[in-house]
Amino acid sequence: xxxxxxxxxxxKAVQEARQFKKKKWTPSQKKEALWGLLFVSPFIIGFxxxxxxxxLFSFVGSFTNYNITSRMDFIGLTNFRRMxxxxxxxxxxxxxxxxxxxxxxxxxxxxxxxxxVLLNRKIRGIRVFRTIFYLPAVLSGVAxxxxxxxxxxxxxxxxxxxxxxxxxSGPSWLFDPQWTKPALILMRLWSVGGxxxxxxxxxxxxxxxxxxxxxxxxxxxxxxxxxxxLPMITPIIFYxxxxxxxxxxxxxxxxxxxTEGGTGGPANSLLFYNLHMWxxxxxxxxxxxAMAMSMILFIIVLSLTxxxxxxxxxxxxY
Amino acid sequence: MKxxxxxTLLKAGTWCAAVSLILAACGNGETETGxxxxxxxxxxxxxxxxxxxxxxxxxxxRRDTIEEIIEEFNDTHDTITVEYVYQxxxxxxTKALAAIAGGNAPDVIVQDINSVRQRADANQAxxxxxxxxxxxxxxxxxxxxxxxxxxxxxAYAVPFNTDTQVLFYNIDAFEEAGLDPDSPPQTWExxxxxxxxxxxxxxxxxEQIGFYPRWNIGPDVWALNADGGTSWFDEEGNVTIxxxxxxxxxxxxxxxxxxYGRETVTQYEAEFGSGVADPFISxxxxxxxxxxxxxxxxxxxxxxxxxxxxxxxxxxxxxxGNWSWGGGFVxxxxxxxxxxxxxxxxxxxxxxxxxxxxxxMNSFDIMANVEANxxxxxxxxxxxxxxxxxxxAHQNLEQTVITPVPLHAPDYHSLINTQIDAAFxxxxxxxxxxEDAQNSVENLVEQNQ
Numbered sequence: 001x002x003x004x005x006x007x008x009x010x011x012k013a014v015q016e017a018r019q020f021k022k023k024k025w026t027p028s029q030k031k032e033a034l035w036g037l038l039f040v041s042p043f044i045i046g047f048x049x050x051x052x053x054x055x056l057f058s059f060v061g062s063f064t065n066y067n068i069t070s071r072m073d074f075i076g077l078t079n080f081r082r083m084x085x086x087x088x089x090x091x092x093x094x095x096x097x098x099x100x101x102x103x104x105x106x107x108x109x110x111x112x113x114x115x116x117v118l119l120n121r122k123i124r125g126i127r128v129f130r131t132i133f134y135l136p137a138v139l140s141g142v143a144x145x146x147x148x149x150x151x152x153x154x155x156x157x158x159x160x161x162x163x164x165x166x167x168x169s170g171p172s173w174l175f176d177p178q179w180t181k182p183a184l185i186l187m188r189l190w191s192v193g194g195x196x197x198x199x200x201x202x203x204x205x206x207x208x209x210x211x212x213x214x215x216x217x218x219x220x221x222x223x224x225x226x227x228x229x230l231p232m233i234t235p236i237i238f239y240x241x242x243x244x245x246x247x248x249x250x251x252x253x254x255x256x257x258x259t260e261g262g263t264g265g266p267a268n269s270l271l272f273y274n275l276h277m278w279x280x281x282x283x284x285x286x287x288x289x290a291m292a293m294s295m296i297l298f299i300i301v302l303s304l305t306x307x308x309x310x311x312x313x314x315x316x317x318y
Numbered sequence: 319m320k321x322x323x324x325x326t327l328l329k330a331g332t333w334c335a336a337v338s339l340i341l342a343a344c345g346n347g348e349t350e351t352g353x354x355x356x357x358x359x360x361x362x363x364x365x366x367x368x369x370x371x372x373x374x375x376x377x378x379x380r381r382d383t384i385e386e387i388i389e390e391f392n393d394t395h396d397t398i399t400v401e402y403v404y405q406x407x408x409x410x411x412t413k414a415l416a417a418i419a420g421g422n423a424p425d426v427i428v429q430d431i432n433s434v435r436q437r438a439d440a441n442q443a444x445x446x447x448x449x450x451x452x453x454x455x456x457x458x459x460x461x462x463x464x465x466x467x468x469x470x471x472x473a474y475a476v477p478f479n480t481d482t483q484v485l486f487y488n489i490d491a492f493e494e495a496g497l498d499p500d501s502p503p504q505t506w507e508x509x510x511x512x513x514x515x516x517x518x519x520x521x522x523x524x525e526q527i528g529f530y531p532r533w534n535i536g537p538d539v540w541a542l543n544a545d546g547g548t549s550w551f552d553e554e555g556n557v558t559i560x561x562x563x564x565x566x567x568x569x570x571x572x573x574x575x576x577x578y579g580r581e582t583v584t585q586y587e588a589e590f591g592s593g594v595a596d597p598f599i600s601x602x603x604x605x606x607x608x609x610x611x612x613x614x615x616x617x618x619x620x621x622x623x624x625x626x627x628x629x630x631x632x633x634x635x636x637x638x639g640n641w642s643w644g645g646g647f648v649x650x651x652x653x654x655x656x657x658x659x660x661x662x663x664x665x666x667x668x669x670x671x672x673x674x675x676x677x678x679m680n681s682f683d684i685m686a687n688v689e690a691n692x693x694x695x696x697x698x699x700x701x702x703x704x705x706x707x708x709x710x711a712h713q714n715l716e717q718t719v720i721t722p723v724p725l726h727a728p729d730y731h732s733l734i735n736t737q738i739d740a741a742f743x744x745x746x747x748x749x750x751x752x753e754d755a756q757n758s759v760e761n762l763v764e765q766n767q
């Protein structure tokens with residue numbers, strides 16, 4: 001019964017599409033379409049020139065031994081075979097990246113929601129607090145990483161000094177392979193301000209009546225949070241999780257700066273996927289191999305995003 | 319109605335953001351083509367040639383000197399004008415690669431001495447052999463430096479400067495401890511004895527640490543020092559990581575770590591500052607293995623009355639040789655540039671004894687030109703310490719090994735380092751670590767063959 005219904009709907013859609021195709025465009029419609037295309041052309045040209053073509057080139061290059069300057073011979077699936085069967089560092093770098101993504105994404109999401117809820121109160125000077133918490137998101141790059149390297153210094157760094165006040169002897173952070181990734185994840189938490197701003201804006205759009213009626217019914221703060229606030233902001237959480245997952249897979253700069261030129265840190269514990277790829281491309285000139293790596297990363301990220309989108313209807317309330 | 323719209327918009331937005339982020343990730347490698355704003359040397363009607371010269375000397379004596387040298391060159395050469403372009407250290411070689419691939423490379427560039435063969439193999443550098451055939455200049459340079467520029471029996475670069483690792487020691491600390499500052503430790507055993515005599519303090523609270531071998535000297539250098547100057551690869555390109563001598567060296571390094579304690583070492587290391595906070599200048603460390611060019615740091619930051627001396631790295635045992643390690647830079651003409659002849663003339667100028675002397679005198683770099691270093695060791699304008707530095711460097715270069723990257727294992731470093739780190743973390747013995755490293759690197763060589 002349901003299948004038949006689906007089928008008829010599908011037929012209808014196909015018919016509509018055919019009609020749309022056949023439909024003659026009036027001159028004014030044509031003109032409008034042309035103008036429309038003209039206005040989006042900078043994006044289209046940019047997209048094709050700087051994204052689509054390079055991607056296509058990467059795809060083709062991943063089946064070659066391309067070394068940027070002198071050779072580009074078709075070698076079939078050799079790059080991929082090497083990646084999965086021979087390259088020890090490929091596995092290491094994939095593990096490091098997955099570890100980072102697994103902790104970074106949920107922690108930053110929770111952190112920024114938490115911060116947004118705190119900063120959504122009507123108290124004196126709230127604007128100042130908001131600015132303060134947003135500020136780190138503006139600062140970024142090498143200077144911040146160098147600052148964090150000092151904060152994370154084992155014996156005189158601020159973090160271990162504070163830990164020592166409560167009787168904890170802090171770890172060696174960036175010198176101990178067990179602690180390098182946690183250190184980096186901790187560092188990334190400092191820039192939750194960007195996502196916080198997004199959540200803050202959404203929080204302010206949650207209708208007040210919902211809270212009022214919940215209050216009348218006797219719901220406390222935590223019930224209000226879990227039954228009103230959280231469901232109402234799920235679309236933004238979803239957006240944030242998808243984009244930050246993609247962003248987290250691309251981690252490069254931090255590791256490059258903090259391991260002195262991309263060496264991968266103690267015991268290769270900070271050798272992330274992109275760092276390994278970069279080393280292959282620009283240190284070993286194995287550009288073809290690096291392209292193959294980028295294709296694998298593309299597939300990983302694409303499938304994760306797809307899973308995310310498929311799972312979304314179960315928990316995202318629009 | 320409104321909710322549907324918001325929903326569609328959000329969904330579309332999420333998709334768009336996701337796709338463009340993924341695309342951006344994959345596009346990165348391709349779009350990074352560097353700043354190719356400068357045009358390659360153009361010749362005008364009078365046959366005037368403009369050359370573009372890239373280096374990473376951005377400030378201090380090196381920049382001042384190179385600008386001075388270029389000005390003099392331009393003044394004395396009617397038909398050639400060299401333009402100096404500074405590129406930051408972190409960018410220069412990636413930029414150069416992009417420029418070479420894009421067909422608008424600079425005319426002359428300062429490159430890493432260890433990867434000349436790789437670039438020659440990948441057609442990134444111009445073959446200079448025809449110039450060398452006209453006038454053989456190879457004898458002007460230290461042989462191991464010249465060796466690095468040869469690929470398939472032909473030259474692709476000319477060595478410019480180098481460095482060598484030596485032992486710096488604090489004379490006052492020696493005297494205080496009752497040691498003779500004129501007889502620095504000769505062997506590893508003596509080094510240990512002297513270090514223990516210089517140690518002041520105990521666990522976690524050292525006022526003075528005699529010596530710690532890993533501070534500024536890598537395990538790779540101690541390994542080649544122990545193994546008669548053979549690095550991780552021998553001359554034929556065989557992997558020589560797992561040798562008894564190297565296992566010995568790693569065990570010796572592990573003993574040092576056990577003596578001071580891993581935590582202590584890490585803590586002190588993390589505190590090491592530069593400038594006046596430098597541990598050798600502040601007196602925390604009494605002996606320190608370093609590139610000899612570290613002297614510039616001492617000149618700049620140490621107090622007037624700071625007394626130090628330099629000695630070759632101690633040998634593993636008597637007769638095994640005071641093998642040391644060095645790096646350096648070369649001058650290269652990228653492939654497909656328009657004026658290789660003029661460019662070579664400029665390179666020839668920069669590597670001539672006179673100019674090398676001039677560069678060394680101001681920067682205290684150890685030059686690739688043998689005669690220049692010899693002259694600097696007794697140059698009237700340098701003081702006694704300056705003479706001593708050049709004298710020492712010249713001597714030490716006889717036992718200094720340069721370790722060019724093998725063509726079949728361009729990225730072997732991380733493989734070895736993981737294993738060595740594992741040994742220092744106590745996860746593996748020296749024997750196991752080096753055996754595993756040997757296998758990993760052999761596997762890498764196989765992949766690339």
